[in-house]
Amino acid sequence: MRSDWTALPRSVITRITDQVGGAFEASPAPDGNHAQIASTVTGPSGPVFVKAACGEWGVRSLRYELAVTQAVDRYPPALRWHFEADGWLVVGTEHLAGLHPDLSPGSPDLDLLTAALKDLQQTPAPGDRWFTPAGRLGFTHPAMHGGTLVHSDLNPTNLIVTPHGLRIVDWAWATKAAAWVELALLVQWLIGGGHTADQAEDWLRQFPAWTVTSADVLNHFASTNAAKWATKARHNTERWVHDLAQWTGDWAIHRAHGA
Structure with missing residues (x-):
């Protein structure tokens, strides 16, 4: 289940701030619920997509996503950085902008x-x-x-x-x-x-x-x-x-x- 950024320990927010180069704005993702935090984070170094998880299931699924970046080229978002602090796994990836595809018959x-x-x-x-x-x-x-x-x-x-x-x-x-x-x-x-x-x-x-x-x-x-x-x-x-x-x-x- 999704949480808001107030759930993150101050130490984690500080590490994220360091990774994005300073003060940032976070816009929660509209879909998905595997990680407690999933947001587009925009700081001085540009946008990055951030997922953060704690607890056995959330961390396990986020580790799978980390592993995929090592196994698959081209399709997953590229890994920018990741760290663990105070029981949280935090992953920053390439921010992907675009529309969701149309899967109707005949769609290009x-x-x-x-x-x-x-x-x-x-x-x-x-x-x-x-x-x-x-x-x-x-x-x-x-x-x-x-x-x-x-x-x-x-x-x-x-x-x-x-x-x-x-x-x-x-x-x-x-x-x-x-x-x-x-x-x-x-x-x-x-x-x-x-x-x-x-x-x-x-x-x-x-x-x-x-x-x-x-x-x-x-x-x-x-x-x-x-x-x-x-x-x-x-x-x-x-x-x-x-x-x-x-x-x-x-x-x-x-x-x-x-x-």
Whole structure:
């Protein structure tokens, strides 16, 4: 859950002030909730995006984001600095300015997403410090295991269209899995962007990892993921939860009818 800057110890604020070159202004990010602090910080040295976390889960997810900067080129924001003080992990990264992509059918932004995904589908996850499929999603299947670094939350708010191409932020859920898992998790966002389930699958057929995955495996993933979100929706009134229940359900119904 997000906190405001009053939650930070004075020692941490002093270190941030030193890193940005003096007095600064902080503008909280509108999306995401993995780190207690997530803000654009503008000081004498220019804007930087700052995340700060304390507590086991918050620090763990922020360490994943740090590790991604060492494993992936081009797409994550570049690391500027990081430090730990008084129980807080603080990370400053490149500030990325741009709009979130349009994922509707025929959008030119889909070409940017294609290029990024083709690179990421070839990116191995070094070591074993990442989430497992079961740890990330709450369910698993033998076919979900693999050695690819999977972002696992490519919703449009985590994608930024810049003059130099598509960039990807918020790697807190980085997972080591089979490459097709990233694509299966993208179906819900394509449907949310206006695709039918059939259109979403047709778009995904350009990726070899999708075409070599058996129908039985995709059926299992779609039905299990939909059941998970349907359960969440019964106990949660937030709109985004119900949206995901609808979109994952649409895909599961499509698969059940012989996709």
